[in-house]
Amino acid sequence: MTLTTKEIQLKLTNITSEKDPFLQECKEDSRKGVQQLVEKWFKNYEVEKLKQQQFYHMLRYENDVRAKGYQLIAGIDEVGRGPLAGPVVAAAVILKEECYIPGLTDSKKLTASLREHFFELVKENAVAIGIGIISPKVIDEVNIYEATKLAMLKAIDELNVQPDYLLLDAMNLNININQQSIIKGDSKSVSIAASSVIAKVTRDRMMINLAKDYPEYGYEKHMGYGTKLHLEALAKHGVTEHHRKSFAPVKELLKE
Numbered sequence: 001m002t003l004t005t006k007e008i009q010l011k012l013t014n015i016t017s018e019k020d021p022f023l024q025e026c027k028e029d030s031r032k033g034v035q036q037l038v039e040k041w042f043k044n045y046e047v048e049k050l051k052q053q054q055f056y057h058m059l060r061y062e063n064d065v066r067a068k069g070y071q072l073i074a075g076i077d078e079v080g081r082g083p084l085a086g087p088v089v090a091a092a093v094i095l096k097e098e099c100y101i102p103g104l105t106d107s108k109k110l111t112a113s114l115r116e117h118f119f120e121l122v123k124e125n126a127v128a129i130g131i132g133i134i135s136p137k138v139i140d141e142v143n144i145y146e147a148t149k150l151a152m153l154k155a156i157d158e159l160n161v162q163p164d165y166l167l168l169d170a171m172n173l174n175i176n177i178n179q180q181s182i183i184k185g186d187s188k189s190v191s192i193a194a195s196s197v198i199a200k201v202t203r204d205r206m207m208i209n210l211a212k213d214y215p216e217y218g219y220e221k222h223m224g225y226g227t228k229l230h231l232e233a234l235a236k237h238g239v240t241e242h243h244r245k246s247f248a249p250v251k252e253l254l255k256e
Helices: 003-014 021-027 030-060 061-068 112-125 136-142 142-160 191-211 228-237 248-255
Strands: 075-079 087-096 126-134 167-168 179-182
Touching: 003 021, 003 030, 003 179, 030 061, 030 191, 030 228, 061 167, 061 179, 061 191, 075 142, 075 191, 087 112, 087 142, 087 191, 112 126, 112 191, 126 142, 126 191, 142 179, 167 191, 228 248
Parallel strands: 075 167, 167 179
Antiparallel strands: 075 087, 087 126
């Protein structure tokens, strides 16, 4: 082979099959650098293959529902049940039937940069996206469980097409649409995983913006959760309108 190692590296980036003749040719190249490139290609290939298998495995709920004749399947999930500050945010996502987003999973299992990456991919692959946001004031009025349901109903209402089936992460909604509740659904269903990413990125961006007005609370670091930093800031600077006054640590401070 007359190609340089750098030229081979470039060419290998476009190879997608382990049976590709060029890859076979590289395997027979005695140069150490070329052998390292071949080894790296196979490692990446295995990683991508696993992502592909995981993706199709996570489509099983959607495929089962489609087999029953449903077309517009919305995955629904929420983030922000536990924080002491900020809203609870739900997302409803209807993905295109032919979508392919390998690596997409529960937003909690992804880094912040990967969540941003999948946020854009979900937007590109979605038929419709709806977002429901419920404020701390309403959370205090109705409780977090009811507020979560309100956020989900609002997200469904925000969709620009009406879904005919819902896949929910461990919830049931009082709505006249056929639905299925899946325990740990955000890591088992592509549609729910997509909604978890949309909800998480949306809420994180809101908290990062809130941090600009309230820098002393460090919202951009903990997103409103009850970390040591947040509790110390609460004790020092007091409770704001963005705090959930019915949540224990905040409630205790208000009694003092």
